[in-house]
Amino acid sequence: EVVPVMPAAPAPGATSDGHPVALLANIGGPGDVPSALRHGAEGVGLYRTELLFLDRGEAPSEEEQIAAYRQVLTAFPGRTVTVRVLDAGADKPLSFLPPPGREPNPALGRRGLRVLRAYPDVLAVQLRALARAAAGTSAVLRVMAPMVATAEDASWFAAACEEAGLTCAGVMIEVPAAALRAADIAAVAGFLSVGTNDLAQYAFAADREAGALAALQDPWQPALLDLVAMAAAAGVPCGVCGEAGADPALACVLAGLGVSSLSMTARALPWVRAALARHTLEQCRAAAAAARAARTPGEARAAARDRLPGLA
Numbered sequence: 397e398v399v400p401v402m403p404a405a406p407a408p409g410a411t412s413d414g415h416p417v418a419l420l421a422n423i424g425g426p427g428d429v430p431s432a433l434r435h436g437a438e439g440v441g442l443y444r445t446e447l448l449f450l451d452r453g454e455a456p457s458e459e460e461q462i463a464a465y466r467q468v469l470t471a472f473p474g475r476t477v478t479v480r481v482l483d484a485g486a487d488k489p490l491s492f493l494p495p496p497g498r499e500p501n502p503a504l505g506r507r508g509l510r511v512l513r514a515y516p517d518v519l520a521v522q523l524r525a526l527a528r529a530a531a532g533t534s535a536v537l538r539v540m541a542p543m544v545a546t547a548e549d550a551s552w553f554a555a556a557c558e559e560a561g562l563t564c565a566g567v568m569i570e571v572p573a574a575a576l577r578a579a580d581i582a583a584v585a586g587f588l589s590v591g592t593n594d595l596a597q598y599a600f601a602a603d604r605e606a607g608a609l610a611a612l613q614d615p616w617q618p619a620l621l622d623l624v625a626m627a628a629a630a631g632v633p634c635g636v637c638g639e640a641g642a643d644p645a646l647a648c649v650l651a652g653l654g655v656s657s658l659s660m661t662a663r664a665l666p667w668v669r670a671a672l673a674r675h676t677l678e679q680c681r682a683a684a685a686a687a688r689a690a691r692t693p694g695e696a697r698a699a700a701r702d703r704l705p706g707l708a
């Protein structure tokens with residue numbers, strides 16, 4: 397197979413009949429920006445800011461955060477940059493934000509937004525740093541919260557963002573309850589972004605680090621597609637930023653489910669762009685319906701591919 401050659405300024409992601417699907421990059425910091433640009437990212441769909449906070453005795457200062465955020469924002473003039481606020485806890489414990497006590501099941505404990513609700517000053521500094529970093533740049537800053545479980549979590553986060561002068565607050569859909577009540581969350585959030593890595597973990601009660609449970613982590617699981625469909629139908633723009641979007645066939649299925657942007661590791665972008673460009677929205681919808689009607693991940697993949705004749 398030959399890697400599709402990227403033109404200097406790639407056309408925005410779209411199906412062959414012109415239905416737009418924004419193709420965005422997942423980044424861990426300014427160091428990932430060159431690769432995102434080289435692979436034709438239209439913007440950033442997931443900036444995992446926790447890398448700034450890991451392996452240190454205290455939170456990074458507001459000034460240090462501003463410097464990092466500004467480097468990313470200035471690299472995407474006029475483009476969307478979606479920053480996820482600190483996603484600590486579970487596999488990413490931080491010594492300066494200790495959990496309330498012994499946590500026998502850290503993945504089910506205080507993590508993501510739950511940590512920030514316990515330490516609201518840490519969130520306030522991060523949001524202020526983001527607002528200050530964006531001032532004077534033309535990037536379209538969006539901020540989103542990880543591990544939201546309820547619409548009340550989403551309202552709390554939106555209020556914190558508003559307090560900092562940030563108007564575009566979104567919510568990651570990583571907990572099955574949040575997918576089930578996506579419409580309630582959409583009433584208080586500007587956008588949704590499905591984190592398929594954690595959503596699969598929690599939907600199937602299967603640790604994402606446990607190799608022996610990989611079959612339950614398969615993003616072609618029809619139950620996972622059902623949850624994505626619920627989020628995509630909630631009434632606000634809904635993206636996918638888990639690794640599922642990096643599979644070209646699955647990317648077409650997600651577009652067919654109504655997802656409006658896909659964010660992934662940058663090197664997958666050309667493949668996904670090419671797969672979308674070879675299929676109509678109707679073909680993507682047919683593939684999505686066939687995948688959801690299947691009973692196993694293997695059958696879902698085969699049924700979708702049957703309806704996506706342009707795939708290699």
Ligand code: PEP
Pocket residue numbers: 442444483570590591592593594595637638639
């Ligand atoms: C996810 O859970 O799918 C996600 C994008 O977030 P992370 O992989 O950083 O947990």
Ligand code: MG
Pocket residue numbers: 542570591593594
């Ligand atoms: Mg996650």
